[in-house]
Amino acid sequence: MLNRRLFLKSSALIGCSAAAHPLLSSIAFASAPSENRLVVIILRGAMDGLDVFQPYGDPQLRKLRQTISLGPDKGAHDLDGFFALHPALSSLLPLWKAGELGFVPSVSTPYRDKRSHFDGQDMLEAGTGTDLDLDRQRDGWLNRLLHNMPGAQSETAYSVGTEDMRILAGDAPAKSWAPEIDLRISSQAQMLLQHVYHDDPLFREAGSEAMEIAGQGVEGNREDKEGGPTRDARALAHFAASRLNEETRIATFSLPGWDSHARQGAVLERALLRLADAILTLRKDLGGNWPKTTVLAMTEFGRTARENGSGGTDHGTGGSMLVAGGAVRGGTVLGKWPGLGESDLYAGRDLMPVADIRAYAAWAMRDLFGTSRDALETSVFPGLDMGENPRIIRG
Amino acid sequence: MVAYPELAAIRLGHGLSSQMPPPSGPDEILASVQAAGPDGETISLNQIRKMRSRLAKLKRNQKKGGKDDKGASEAVKKERRRANQRAQKEALRRIARAVDDPFGFGERLVQFWADHFTIAGNNTDRRLMAAAYVNEAIRPHISGKFADMLFAAETHPGMLVYLNQDRSVGPNSRLARRKKDERTLGLNENLAREMIELHSLGVGADYTQEDVRQLAKLLTGLVYTPRRDKRFQPNRAEPGAETVLGQSYGGDGPAKLRDIRAVIGDLARHPATAQHLARKLVTHFISDEPPQPMVDRLAAVYTDSDGDLSAVNAALVEAPELETHFRSKVRQPFDFIVTSLRGLGITGEQVMALKPGQAYRWLIQPMTSMGQKWGQPDGPNGWPEAAENWATPQGLAARIDWAMRIPPKLRPDLPDPRQLLQAALGDTASEALQWAVPKAESTQEGIAIVLASADFNRR
Numbered sequence: 001m002l003n004r005r006l007f008l009k010s011s012a013l014i015g016c017s018a019a020a021h022p023l024l025s026s027i028a029f030a031s032a033p034s035e036n037r038l039v040v041i042i043l044r045g046a047m048d049g050l051d052v053f054q055p056y057g058d059p060q061l062r063k064l065r066q067t068i069s070l071g072p073d074k075g076a077h078d079l080d081g082f083f084a085l086h087p088a089l090s091s092l093l094p095l096w097k098a099g100e101l102g103f104v105p106s107v108s109t110p111y112r113d114k115r116s117h118f119d120g121q122d123m124l125e126a127g128t129g130t131d132l133d134l135d136r137q138r139d140g141w142l143n144r145l146l147h148n149m150p151g152a153q154s155e156t157a158y159s160v161g162t163e164d165m166r167i168l169a170g171d172a173p174a175k176s177w178a179p180e181i182d183l184r185i186s187s188q189a190q191m192l193l194q195h196v197y198h199d200d201p202l203f204r205e206a207g208s209e210a211m212e213i214a215g216q217g218v219e220g221n222r223e224d225k226e227g228g229p230t231r232d233a234r235a236l237a238h239f240a241a242s243r244l245n246e247e248t249r250i251a252t253f254s255l256p257g258w259d260s261h262a263r264q265g266a267v268l269e270r271a272l273l274r275l276a277d278a279i280l281t282l283r284k285d286l287g288g289n290w291p292k293t294t295v296l297a298m299t300e301f302g303r304t305a306r307e308n309g310s311g312g313t314d315h316g317t318g319g320s321m322l323v324a325g326g327a328v329r330g331g332t333v334l335g336k337w338p339g340l341g342e343s344d345l346y347a348g349r350d351l352m353p354v355a356d357i358r359a360y361a362a363w364a365m366r367d368l369f370g371t372s373r374d375a376l377e378t379s380v381f382p383g384l385d386m387g388e389n390p391r392i393i394r395g
Numbered sequence: 396m397v398a399y400p401e402l403a404a405i406r407l408g409h410g411l412s413s414q415m416p417p418p419s420g421p422d423e424i425l426a427s428v429q430a431a432g433p434d435g436e437t438i439s440l441n442q443i444r445k446m447r448s449r450l451a452k453l454k455r456n457q458k459k460g461g462k463d464d465k466g467a468s469e470a471v472k473k474e475r476r477r478a479n480q481r482a483q484k485e486a487l488r489r490i491a492r493a494v495d496d497p498f499g500f501g502e503r504l505v506q507f508w509a510d511h512f513t514i515a516g517n518n519t520d521r522r523l524m525a526a527a528y529v530n531e532a533i534r535p536h537i538s539g540k541f542a543d544m545l546f547a548a549e550t551h552p553g554m555l556v557y558l559n560q561d562r563s564v565g566p567n568s569r570l571a572r573r574k575k576d577e578r579t580l581g582l583n584e585n586l587a588r589e590m591i592e593l594h595s596l597g598v599g600a601d602y603t604q605e606d607v608r609q610l611a612k613l614l615t616g617l618v619y620t621p622r623r624d625k626r627f628q629p630n631r632a633e634p635g636a637e638t639v640l641g642q643s644y645g646g647d648g649p650a651k652l653r654d655i656r657a658v659i660g661d662l663a664r665h666p667a668t669a670q671h672l673a674r675k676l677v678t679h680f681i682s683d684e685p686p687q688p689m690v691d692r693l694a695a696v697y698t699d700s701d702g703d704l705s706a707v708n709a710a711l712v713e714a715p716e717l718e719t720h721f722r723s724k725v726r727q728p729f730d731f732i733v734t735s736l737r738g739l740g741i742t743g744e745q746v747m748a749l750k751p752g753q754a755y756r757w758l759i760q761p762m763t764s765m766g767q768k769w770g771q772p773d774g775p776n777g778w779p780e781a782a783e784n785w786a787t788p789q790g791l792a793a794r795i796d797w798a799m800r801i802p803p804k805l806r807p808d809l810p811d812p813r814q815l816l817q818a819a820l821g822d823t824a825s826e827a828l829q830w831a832v833p834k835a836e837s838t839q840e841g842i843a844i845v846l847a848s849a850d851f852n853r854r
Contacts (some may be wrong), residue, residue, distance in 0.1 A: 044474075044773050066579055115588070116598045118776045159603040162793075163773075164784040178789040180764055183796045189840045192831040193795065193847060199827060200849040202725075202786045209788035210795065256773040261585040262559040309581025310562030313590065347604070 002187065005224065020214075033151040036292050036327060036368040037244045039282060040142065040252050040361075043299040044121060045170050045258035047286040048313050048319025050305065051268055052089070052352060053103050057082030060340035065307040068264050075111035080200035083333060088272035089281060090354055095324060096331055100283075102392065104335035104360055106318035108301055108353035117259065120300030125167035129383045139381050141358070142250060143170030145365055157250040159241045159347070160236050164250055179239035183214035233274035234281045241285030244293070247368075258299060262310035279324050291326035294364055294393060305340055316350035320358055327368070329394045334360075359386045397721055401821045405854050406717050407680065408499025410734035413810070414742070418498045421712045428538050428708060431501025434492070437530040438485060440552060440624070443523050445622060446481075450474050451695050478519045480751050485526035486769050487754055490763075491743030491783060493733040504537040504708070505529065506729065507679050510777035511672075512548040514557040517771055521557070525770055537707040541672065541697070542663035546656060546730030549590055550626055552619040558586035558775065565615040565633025565650075582633075587611035589775050595662040597671030606639050613637040613658055616650050619706035627652040641664070663702050669694040678705065681695030681716045682723040683781045689716050722853035724848035725782040728765035730854070731794060732758060735846050739806055764793035786852070803839055812841025825850050 053059055056071030056078075065136045076084035077093055083105070085093065093333040095101035110130045111123045111175070121301040123130075127141030146152045147170075154173035159165040174283050185193075190211050233255055240251035255274055260267040275297060282291050302319025323334060338344050338352040346352045363386060397405075400417035403424050404410060411417055415672035418424040449583045460467040475627065489714045493502040506737035516522060532551040536544035543843065555561045563583035564571050571580040587610040592598045616632030627648045636646025640839060642661055645654035673693035693710055724761055726734060749757065762769050766785060772778050779785075803809055812832050816824055828848050835841035843852060 027455075091506045113604060114592070114598060115604065117593050117774055119598055160692045162764065162787075162789055164766075164779075164787045164790075169783065176788055178764070178766075178793075181789050181792045181796070183792040185795065185799065186836065186840065188834075188836045189799070190842075190845065192834060192844050196825075196828050196831050196844060196850075199825070200853075202782055203849040203852070206788050206791040210792035213788060214792060225819065259774065261583055262562045307579065308583050309564050309566070309579060310559055310583045312559070312562075312583065314584040 023157055030243060033149045033156060034249055034369050037249055037251075037286070037289060037294070037325075038364065038368055039240060039244070039293065039295040039325075040167065041275070041278065041295065041299055042121070042125065042165070042252070042254040043083075043258050043271075044117070044254050044256040045260075045271075045299075046117060046120070046301050046315060047258040047271070047299040047319060048260055048264065048268065049103075049105065049299075049318070050302065051260075051264065051313075052071060052086045052272065052322070053079070053105060054086065055082060055105070055340065056084050058337075058340050060309050063339060064305050067311050068307055068313075079218055079331060082337075086268065086272055088269040091276045092324070095279070095283070098326060099331035099394075100326055100328065100330055100332045102323045102330040102332055103297040104228045104321045104355070104357075104390070104392075105322070105333060106302070106338050106351050106354045107321050107335065107357040107360060108318050109357055111301065112317065112348075113209040115301065115317075117300055117315070122166065123299060124348050124357070125165070126298050127167075127361075129245075131383065134165065138166075139170030139223065140165070140167035141361070142168045142252060143172050143174060144380045145250070145369075146170075146172035146174060148371050148379055149369060153247070155243075155247040156249045156253070158240065159252040160240045160251060163254060165254065167252055168250075175213070175243075177213050177239070179235045181214075183210060187212065201224065225306060230277035231273045233278040237278040237281035245280050245289055260303070260312045261308065261314060261344050264307075264310040264312040267312070275322070283324075283326075293325040294327045294368060295324040296361060296364060297322040297324070298357060298361075302353075304349050305345055305351055306349065317346045318351035318353035323360075323392050327393055329391055334390055334392050355387070355390070356384065358384050360390055360392060362386050363389050364392055367395065368390075396484065397451075397718060397823055398547035398821075399586075401823055402717050402721065403500070404498060405820075406721070407712060408503060408852075409493055409496070409730060409737055410499070410625070410854070411738040411819055411821055413740040413815075414737075415475075417499055417821075418500075421709070422500050424500050424719050425426065425705075425709055426714050427497045428705075430496060431505050431537060432535060433530045433534040434488075437488060438481060438527050440524075440531065442526050443520070443527060446474075446478055446523075447520070450478070451648070456530065459646070475519070476521070480523040481726050482526070483751060483754060483759060484747075484833075485523065486759060487746055487749065488526070489529075489780060490729075490733055490758060491746040493729075493742035494736045494741065494746060499733075499737070500538065500712070502643065502733075503680075503730075504715065505534055507676070508533045508537060509543065510772075511784060512544075512676065512688075513772055513775050513777040514553045515775075516557065519661040522770055523551075524553040524556065536704070538708055540663075541668075541702040541704055544639050544661050544704070545594060546659045549586065549659060550617060550652075554586070555617055555619045555626075558589055560586040560614060560617050560803070561619040563611065563615055564631045565632055566613060568615060568632055569626075569630040582611045584608065584611045589613055590614075590662065593776055595671070596665055596667040598675075600665075600671070602640060609637040610639045610658065613644055614637060614655060616652070627655075635661070659730050666694075666698065668761065669697040669702075673697060673707075676711060677716075678780050680711060681714070682720040682726075684723075686716055686720070689714055691732070694726045723782075724780075724849070724854050725785045726852055727778060727785060728762040728767035729769065730796075731852060732797075734819075734851070735798070735802070738815060738846070738851075739802055739842075740810070740818075741805055745805075753804075757804055761793065761797045761801065764789075765797070766790045766793075790848075793809065794852065795847045798811055798843040799839065802842050802846070809838050811844055812838060812845055815842055815845050819845060820850055823850065 021379035051069045054069045075087040155176040159168045159176040197207040235255045257271040303316040336354045360382045404417040457467040496502040532547040564580040566581045612633040632650030673690045696710045
């Protein structure tokens with residue numbers, strides 16, 4: 001590892017691209033466990049799937065919602081005669097048509113009833129069932145995937161952004177960095193800090209990672225001069241893509257801002273534009289690697305089927321998962337529809353989840369990385385029954 | 396064995412100061428909490444109202460004047476800029492007050508409770524509102540009754556707007572029945588849920604969705620009107636009684652604010668609330684893995700004193716766990732910056748005197764890079780506590796970067812790094828740090844080694 005890094009640095013110094021160097025690409029890159037790429041985006045705040053993928057063909061929708069989710073009459077894009085795509089995702093319509101965008105209408109984690117964002121997100125990222133105490137479960141399912149990936153190295157998985165992503169936490173080595181960080185430090189100061197951190201495992205590890213990544217001179221988002229409200233999201237995607245174009249195969253970041261209790265039109269539009277731009281940035285930057293890429297955008301739970309008293313929705317249960325990428329079987333609905341009749345709803349208020357969101361993630365990992373069903377059901381998602389393959393990956 | 400003054404300054408406050416002596420003992424640190432009360436400089440709700448109507452008036456002028464009226468457009472822009480700078484000034488004031496606080500404990504409590512009752516927002520109006528909220532609803536109560544803080548926080552316009560209570564209307568209220576257009580008026584569960592889940596009982600407690608629903612009905616009537624200071628409108632309230640956690644409220648005549656006061660009193664008195672608050676305090680001040688005996692002790696003090704936070708504070712400052720769990724916690728970015736400024740001998744006055752661009756580049760933006768975008772946590776649960784959330788590669792890189800670049804800008808006459816080491820860490824500096832600091836190649840790097848060290852970043 002050390003030699004490769006030194007080599008990377010020196011090759012950068014003499015101005016030649018590391019990836020183009022024949023020796024480097026044949027040796028260092030051969031160790032990558034797979035050519036496939038997985039990006040997991042956590043949508044914090046509970047995305048209202050019923051508004052993003054509007055089941056306008058279900059006559060109940062109009063009865064439950066009067067000012068939101070108004071279907072193709074109000075600018076949503078018809079997808080298949082039953083579902084329509086939220087107007088703020090217009091820019092993703094070409095992906096749908098190209099078979100690079102799909103969605104699962106109603107999934108959930110095993111989390112039920114208390115509808116707390118924070119427990120919901122913890123369970124989504126821990127990937128566990130309700131049988132384990134969340135406080136004791138500190139690692140995330142992407143980290144446990146690494147344990148089951150022969151040839152995985154610390155570069156294999158990257159968490160992007162200033163936040164510590166629980167989904168990748170755990171004892172399998174992985175990287176984390178934020179695009180805006182630019183650390184320049186003399187070698188003497190670096191040596192002294194290493195000495196100072198030596199007896200503190202947490203600081204020792206974070207410090208050596210920090211100095212290593214800073215030493216690689218990873219590029220931020222400097223060429224993107226355009227500002228605007230989606231800049232942060234684009235920066236995350238841009239950085240993730242820059243890593244995925246090298247040795248990284250799994251990247252994860254989060255996008256907040258989905259908690260639409262009031263004025264949902266405005267709240268959701270902002271969040272969706274950021275999600276759309278993140279996906280389009282990945283697609284553009286990944287270029288030739290996009291056909292090998294799968295993006296899963298997951299949220300902690302869905303929202304109430306009924307609109308509430310303030311043009312928004314409250315915490316619910318079943319929600320949708322967005323799937324994108326050149327590797328996915330898009331252009332189609334990737335799961336069953338539970339219906340919106342009074343008796344179809346969960347607890348008389350929420351969309352009924354039809355499947356466990358973890359089963360979709362598990363099948364994606366099996367199809368992308370060849371992870372065995374046994375490992376997925378016992379280690380990555382302990383206790384999960386994967387059921388039938390929903391085939392979200394093009395095969 | 397760490398001496399109490401150093402222990403208290405590092406663990407309960409914002410570190411040692413090169414200007415002010417550390418607390419001599421528990422009594423002195425408790426008495427200092429007084430200094431963290433409301434101030435007269437922070438923007439008030441009334442001032443926010445005035446700013447808002449001024450802006451509205453300027454916008455009307457702009458509309459009237461049309462495109463050619465450059466002066467009117469300029470006036471709107473100028474007013475917006477003024478409000479924006481005021482919002483940043485309020486963030487600076489929080490830093491300045493923490494830097495100047497005698498021992499830092501009072502300001503740490505303010506930060507703890509402001510985070511417990513998080514309100515967040517990224518537009519200027521919300522940021523100003525959050526400043527008023529902390530000054531009006533949190534500061535007056537940090538050593539008072541928790542029930543009073545709970546009531547002040549939940550009914551403050553900042554909270555009503557943040558958790559959408561201002562949009563929640565009883566489905567059978569007079570207002571809802573009168574309204575004839577197709578827009579539905581009805582409940583919004585947001586505040587009710589977080590009031591139980593985050594602010595009082597805690598998510599692990601024994602309550603149901605129906606309790607949330609009933610509380611949401613009980614809370615209807617709370618309102619924020621930008622024009623005047625009115626917090627309750629009976630015509631928005633759901634008629635009849637509501638049952639929350641087995642207790643019935645209201646139903647005798649028209650809905651009243653008093654019913655909300657009653658349920659808040661009961662939530663504050665609930666045994667689960669005592670445990671939840673005690674656990675949070677111990678997690679924040681002592682360890683990410685809070686020792687249960689101390690949690691139980693604080694919960695008992697809370698219960699026995701009927702939720703008197705001054706009694707809880709007293710139990711906290713005398714806790715032997717301060718010493719047994721020394722440096723178990725990692726300072727959050729706000730705390731790191733304040734502690735650095737105190738160590739460097741920067742005063743609150745100097746902080747307030749920074750130009751807007753300097754303040755942004757040197758203090759506000761760096762907190763974002765370190766993972767704590769000031770005033771904007773992702774959700775109402777506030778900032779995470781665990782050390783792992785803050786000592787990440789990217790977060791630590793941002794701290795090292797700050798420690799390298801910013802101190803010389805704030806204080807061109809940097810102290811000798813060995814002096815800073817002594818001033819900021821006293822006798823608690825590790826041997827490794829004492830060895831490393833004198834070996835730095837420059838004053839600037841020596842300062843950075845101290846501020847970026849684990850000793851300094853832990854408390």
